[in-house]
Amino acid sequence: MSVTSSQTERQQNVLNLLHGLKGQEPLKKLFWTELNYDRANSPISRKGWGEQASSALADDPVLFATGGKDFHVIHARLKTDKLLIGIERPVVSRLLQDHPYSLFIFSNANQDQWHFLNVKYDDDVQKRRLFRRITVGTQEKLRTASERIDKINLADAPNVAPNTIQKLHDDAFDVEPVTKEFFQEYGRIFAEVEAAIKGIRDADRKHLFTQRLFNRLMFIAFIQKKGWLKFGGTADYLLALWKAHEHDKTTTEKNFYRDRLKPLFFFGLNGGSQETDVANINRGGFLKSLIGEVPYLNGGLFDEDVDDKDEKVDIPDGAIRAVLTDLFARFNFTVTESTPLDVEVAVDPEMLGKIFEELVTGRHETGSFYTPKPVVSFMCREAIEGLRLTT
Helix, strand or coil: CCCCCCHHHHHHHHHHHHCCCHHHHHHHHHHHCCCCEEEEEEEEECCCHHHHHHHHHHHCEEEEEEEEEEEEEEEEECEEEECCCCHHHHHHHHHHHCCCCEEEEECCCCCEEEEEEEHHHHHHHHCCEEEEEEEECCCCCHHHHHHHHHHHCCCHHHCCHHHHHHHHHHHHHCCCHHHHHHHHHHHHHHHHHHHHCCCCCCHHHHHHHHHHHHHHHHHHHHHHHHHEEEEEEEHHHHHHHHHHHHCCCCCCCCCHHHHHHHHHHHHHHHCCCCCCCCCCCCCCHHHHHCCCCCEEEEEECCCCCHHHHHCCCCHHHHHHHHHHHHHHHCEECCCCCCCCCCCCCCCCCCCHHHHHHHHHHHHHHCCCCCHHHHHHHHHHHHHHHHHHHHC
8 A cells, every 4th residue: 555745744743753752741742733632631540440450550540632532542651660561451451441442551650661552352252352562662663653653543534433443543553464564575675685695606595595694684683672782882783783884984895794794693693602602702802893792692593504604605785784774674573472362563573483484495395384373372272271171
């Protein structure tokens, strides 16, 4: 679906507000000015609440915006410094009793980390609640967040009936379009990078080399979310590494793959031996100046093979730039352990399995297939139920 210039401008306005989202005032501006909700400012008393839900909050929730009369946008500030899914759930369950059509927005105590939380009922006969979150904060990539949140703009609602607005929210918080868009972009950029790589003439070897490169970069994109990698004091590791490379004036013959990624892959993350931890050796030395602080990982992903050692293999900077700035910088990655009933609207580690299923060469010959999360969940439930009935 094409995006008009007015939609692009709207998304940019939302993005700007999300970048500066600290405290309730910019949150109100987002909904009152950009998303066309009606103004409200009504504290919600916790009198009569259960202890678990009431004690999770720093103060009473606030109903600060409405869609028509019956759709409510509610802000709840947690006592904790971090956003904790487990303590959000009882608060939502209590609020739903009086506010069945709602968007719930949680912040941490400092109000600089946010969860925009949509509750949708699944199509199962049990009508189970699906909790779906968009995370906003200083460490998050916000382009996808701004695109999804713009979709709850009431300028696009045909009417202000609560079920109509709820449907608008349910569609905006659907993770499948995000997953599909990421996969499409991944495939497009994968083809560009594969075509740009020089020094490998055999097509199958070149394809496998490209797969390993993307697998390694994707893995790093996830583990940097855990804060395990730092460069120049920032945990946005790959982008910081790229910017340092771009600003490096020591040579005119620089190449990001050769100068930064190969040392990172084969001397940092691979390390050579369990004692070779770049965070603890050569501190302040040349290697650390190239790749920063990284852990040794005891796995085969960063083992060096014949093509990795071949000095004739060349990956132009433009190909790497496409991965880092056109793909990774656009989508938010999450390492939150989601379930079929609790999902973050972001690229999660399950995407590695979906990419494996679609793009990896040779999986049919080896019998290597990926089992989707809902199927795993169903199999586990059935196995547990079967065990319960036999004991």
